[in-house]
Amino acid sequence: MANLTVSKRRKTQPRQRSASFLYIELGSVSFKASYFPKGANNNILADKGSEVKRYRNLLCLQVYRNQPVRREDLDEVVAWFHEIYDWVKKDAVPPADEVLVVATAAFRDMEFFEKLEKAVENILATRVITIGGFLEAQLLMESYRRTPQQFPGSPTVLFDLGGGSLEIVWIEKGSRYFTSLDLGSGRVTAWFMDGLSRKEITERIYGEFKENCRLIKVHSPGIWYGTGGAVKSFKNAFKKSKHDPIFRHHIKDEYDRVSAELLNSHGRLKREAIDSGFDKLIKAAPKNLDEHRKSIYLGGLQIIEDMCEYFDINSIVLDKASVRGGVVSRLLLLRSSPLP
Numbered sequence: 001m002a003n004l005t006v007s008k009r010r011k012t013q014p015r016q017r018s019a020s021f022l023y024i025e026l027g028s029v030s031f032k033a034s035y036f037p038k039g040a041n042n043n044i045l046a047d048k049g050s051e052v053k054r055y056r057n058l059l060c061l062q063v064y065r066n067q068p069v070r071r072e073d074l075d076e077v078v079a080w081f082h083e084i085y086d087w088v089k090k091d092a093v094p095p096a097d098e099v100l101v102v103a104t105a106a107f108r109d110m111e112f113f114e115k116l117e118k119a120v121e122n123i124l125a126t127r128v129i130t131i132g133g134f135l136e137a138q139l140l141m142e143s144y145r146r147t148p149q150q151f152p153g154s155p156t157v158l159f160d161l162g163g164g165s166l167e168i169v170w171i172e173k174g175s176r177y178f179t180s181l182d183l184g185s186g187r188v189t190a191w192f193m194d195g196l197s198r199k200e201i202t203e204r205i206y207g208e209f210k211e212n213c214r215l216i217k218v219h220s221p222g223i224w225y226g227t228g229g230a231v232k233s234f235k236n237a238f239k240k241s242k243h244d245p246i247f248r249h250h251i252k253d254e255y256d257r258v259s260a261e262l263l264n265s266h267g268r269l270k271r272e273a274i275d276s277g278f279d280k281l282i283k284a285a286p287k288n289l290d291e292h293r294k295s296i297y298l299g300g301l302q303i304i305e306d307m308c309e310y311f312d313i314n315s316i317v318l319d320k321a322s323v324r325g326g327v328v329s330r331l332l333l334l335r336s337s338p339l340p
Contacts, residue, residue, distance in 0.1 A: 022088055025324055026103040026116075026128070028060035028163025028186050029229055029292060031077075033084045034324065053087060055080040056292040058278075060163040060186030065194060078119045085123050099126040102327060104136055104162070133180025136160070137167040139326025140227070141176065144169065144319070155219050158319060159307075161185065161230040161300060166208075170216050177215055181208045185230045189281070189299030193274060198259070198267030198302070205306045213311075222314035224307075227321050230300035233293045235318050237286035245315035248308050255305040258284050258298060 021036040033053045055077070062069050101120055103113075117128045131139075140160050155172035163186035170177040183205060191201050209217070223245070238250055261284045264270050273280035278295045285294035307313065 021098045024101040028184060031055040035088055058292055058295055061190055064187045064190035074115060081119060081123045099124050101126055101128045103128050103130045133165050133167060134178055136323050137169055137178035137180050139323045140167055140321055141169045143325030144321040155221055157221060157224045158321060159224060159226050160228040162228045179212045181212055183208055183303055185296040185300030188302050189296040192269045192298060195268060198263060201302060202306050205303060206310060209310050220311040224313050224316050225319040226316050227319045231318060233289050236288050245317045247315045251304055251308055255301055258301055262298060
């Protein structure tokens with residue numbers, strides 16, 4: 001077992017906010033709105049001192065399967081923004097003094113994005129900022145630097161697996177390497193639903209790794225630190241506490257179980273699984289997951305399995321870092337513009 005040492009991260013003294021702040025993140029699988037009241041302490045990196053509202057969706061599957069987003073889905077999204085406005089208004093700030101709406105992953109490709117932008121401008125009097133994958137990776141690094149906890153010696157690899165993309169950050173002493181891959185739980189589940197085989201999907205995933213992760217492949221440590229909704233789902237699936245590692249054999253056993261239930265002898269999604277909509281996918285996922293996470297569990301599991309095999313990862317540990325933490329730390333702790 002590796003000896004654990006406390007990594008030396010720069011610490012920033014928390015400050016008092018002079019204004020209320022509303023942060024909204026539009027992801028592939030869920031939207032999150034976080035409200036930080038005026039004058040509250042800036043202990044936001046551990047998600048403390050803030051209220052959060054979520055809207056769970058599977059818009060990513062419609063986008064990645066090249067299906068038009070239904071009008072009723074857009075209406076539900078707009079209704080959620082009205083709910084957020086009313087929620088913030090109850091705190092006597094209509095709207096908050098500072099509002100930031102960030103869109104990631106699937107929103108970069110959504111055909112109704114312009115309509116959503118107009119709705120946000122009308123309701124919250126601000127614009128939606130769409131950030132690219134490489135900036136997501138940098139923001140993840142920003143959050144990592146400000147959340148002290150125990151890590152093994154250098155190098156360290158941190159990854160964020162979402163519904164539409166996979167960000168990987170490699171850190172060794174003063175060196176940093178960021179990359180963003182077109183891999184996500186929703187995206188890969190869509191590939192299965194479109195008829196691709198397990199072999200074809202693994203080849204696509206390996207292709208992304210070979211093209212973008214050569215340095216990481218050579219210097220990959222045995223332990224990786226993961227964040228994002230998909231990784232948290234795996235922690236729940238394996239019934240692990242927050243700091244317990246998920247070992248490679250756990251992932252392999254779970255992958256074999258789900259594959260046997262959902263894939264045929266050719267490694268393709270069984271016809272009954274496709275015809276059932278999401279019913280079979282949901283049934284094969286662990287019962288203690290949220291419904292929207294169950295539907296894309298297969299895709300996330302495929303990525304994690306291939307990642308462990310390709311980079312020879314022995315275990316994965318959940319980390320507190322997040323894109324949200326990076327954005328808010330830049331805006332509130334550094335007092336600078338959070339995004340270009």
